[in-house]
Amino acid sequence: MAAARAREATQQGEADWVARLADEVVAEADRRRAAAGQDRPIVCASGLSPSGPIHLGNLREVMVPHLVADEIARRGRAVEHLISWDDYDRFRKVPAGVPGVDASWAEHIGKPLTSVPAPAGSPHANWAEHFKAAMVDALNELGVRFRGISQTQMYTSGAYRDEVLHAMARRADIDAVLDRYRTKKKTSAPPAGTSRPALDAESAAASDLAEEGSGAAQEDDGTTGGGYFPFKPYSLAFGTDETRVLSYDDDTTELTYVATGPGGEQVTESMRLDSDFRGKLVWKVDWPMRWAREGVDFEPSGVDHQSPGSSFVVGGQLVEEIFGGRQPIGPMYAFVGISGMAKMSSSRGGVPTPGDALRVMEAPLLRWLYVRRRPNQSFTVALDAEIQRLYDEWDALGRKVGTQAAQPGDLAAHARSVRTASEDLPLTPRPVPFRAIASVVDITGADEEQSLRILRTVDPHVETLDDVRPRFDRAVEWIDTYVPDEDRIRVRAEPDVDALDALSADDRAALDLLLDHLEDDWSLDGLTTLVYGVPKLRAGLPVDEKKLPPEVKAAQRSLFALLYRLLIGSDTGPRIPTLLLCIGPERVRPLLGRG
Incomplete structure (x- = not known):
């Protein structure tokens, strides 16, 4: 079966963007391994910060590496998809519109996400686990298989001890690299040897809001009044990263810093980086450190990480000059919008998540939205009345498959949507048009007996509602959640x-x-x-x-x-x-x- 799917991918997907990226990743990974005398799996990576609801824009951070990794797996190559959970990041702000959360959560700003209480009523141990769990459930439903890495676990266990000590020992060299970019304006050209895909008009406009993404590209790079230090400690007294490093002793690894409390009070603390693990490397150093440690071959990122002087560009210099690794192939991906909304930002609250979308969309349809557009093309996920048109387009594609009307790109997109290298995703056996099911559900009040009677007249092959599930249940949820009362x-x-x-x-x-x-x-x-x-x-x-x-x-x-x-x-x-x-x-x- 695996061999058959590999042939299918080769025959049907030669021209699609996933196959082209996979070609590039495989060729570069093979070249690197041959030069190093290594034989290890190809590594595709994603990074997610569970700082709040992980929305449909963040899903592109996962779907692009997943699709490339899946294509590589279809070819019979060993490949791994890593997701780094940035759960040791600081809690920046209290997101709006999160159930069970009020203004009192502001007292936790500056703490690691895993030290912040979960929303009231949550069964999860902390803030990060609460939002991570919802994303994991959605990824499982989408057929995304991955190995998760908790940055809290990695830092607090001392797994990064050697990398942290190395970065501190090379802090002057890191500072020199960062200094090359500190005076560059965002409008300056990318450094030689790098390329940035052209954005369409919608993405270009959305890039003005890039600072509302993860925020990592705008983080403090480690500069203080007393010098440059790429490590940011979390204080003992207050548990936050409201800290300013004063000095570091290379021989003893003792770091001395001033911690500021919520009322402005200050205390001086110290820690030994060879045995105390309360803190993390600043983002612009942390990211390239991980590339080198994990041997990442492919990791895309958003516009906010790829402007001159920001994370991806600077990281490309640091990973080679400081950590002895190589920058991954990393195309820029454009923003994902939602019908009737501006670019999504988890800091605003109330933005749709993959779980929200999966309540009204079949998993293959949601996958298809991320497959059919190249990474540098923005697109819109429709949860309003436009969802009916999306279902119509998806059904039309399904009818093309197996006919002479289907183009290779159509076949590849459909194949990547309905199955992965290891499993088939559930499809509605009798795909009665979504708009018809929604109308039936609305008029009958989702009464199953009446709905079945009517749907049998729409499609005589429908014998039970299981023949139109999961689509029937998605339509019920859509009517209840997204259709205004005046439009019922x-x-x-x-x-x-x-x-x-x-x-x-x-x-x-x-x-x-x-x-x-x-x-x-x-x-x-x-x-x-x-x-x-x-x-x-x-x-x-x-x-x-x-x-x-x-x-x-x-x-x-x-x-x-x-x-x-x-x-x-x-x-x-x-x-x-x-x-x-x-x-x-x-x-x-x-x-x-x-x-």
Whole structure:
């Protein structure tokens, strides 16, 4: 099976961006291993900070390495996807809109994320574990398999002891590298030998908000009034990183610093870096240290990390000059938006997470959104009414697969969405259009018996609701969560007598013709033919006529608007055939004036 999937990936995915990146990563990894005389797995890496809800923008940090690693695995190569949980980062601010969190959490600002209490009512041990758990659940559902590395565990266990001591011993050299960039403006050109993919207009505009990303690219780089020190301690007295290093003794590894408390009080403390592990390297040094230690071959990053003088660019110098490693291949990825919202930021609160999306999207559909766009292209995840169009596009792609209409890129994108190198993702057996299911759910109040009866008329092959799951459950959640009350479908309880009495002769004749044939073919296809065909018949055209004069198209629009007003008291609504199916002929007839 693995060999077959490897051939499938080769045949179908030669031109897609995932395959091209995998080609580049494999070639560079092989070159590096041959030069070093090594034989070890290729390493793709991601980094996530559980400082709050991990949103759909952060998911791109994981999906790009996952897709590349998965492609490498399909080729039968040993590969590992690492996710570094930056849970030893400082708690920067209290995010808005998090249930169980109030202003009192501000007293924990400056502490490691794993030292901050979890939101009230959480079953998890601390803040970081609370938000990490939700992301892990979502990644499992998406088929993302990885090895997680807790930075709290690594630092506090002393695993990074040698790297920390090495960075402190080479602090003057690190300072010199950083100094090359301190006077550079953000608008300056990237250093020689680096490249940055062009952004589209949406991403370019979003880059102005880059500082609201992880914030790591804007961190203190270790400079103090008393010199340069790449290590930031967490104090004993207050537990925060409100500290300023005064001195460091290379022989004894004793670090002396001033810690500032919440009321401005100060204490002087010291620690030995060879045996005390309360603190971490500043981000611009920490990241390249990890590249060297883990042997990372591929790790993309956002715009905020790739501007001149920020983390990825500086890290490329430090990893080679200080830590003796190599910078990974690291394309820049653009921002992910949400329908009707600006670029997402977890600091704002209330932003959708992968778990939120998976409650209304099938996992393969969500994967597809990240597969079909190159990393440097921004895109929007639609959780509003546009989600119906996304499902339509996804279903259209599914129908293409196995036909001559499918292009290699289509086949590769679909294959990467529905399966990984090791498993198939669950798909709805009978993919009835999402918009039809949503309309049925809305009108029936998600009553399962009524919904099944109606869905059987939409697709005669549907025998039980399990045939339309998980899509049915996603539609129920979408209606309940994302459809405003004013947009819900409310079928009239009684006919609109005044509107019926005011009908023109043409409108009455159109309704009578529709009612005369209402139950000729009580199916979605039959009703579709009927409602589109009534204006054709009245114009003397056959119901299967495709080339319609403007007046017939106008008559169709007029009939649809009339039906919406008489059936649900609105000018718009779900597709008329679906609406008729959901209401049923017994209720439709009196509402259209024929009791």
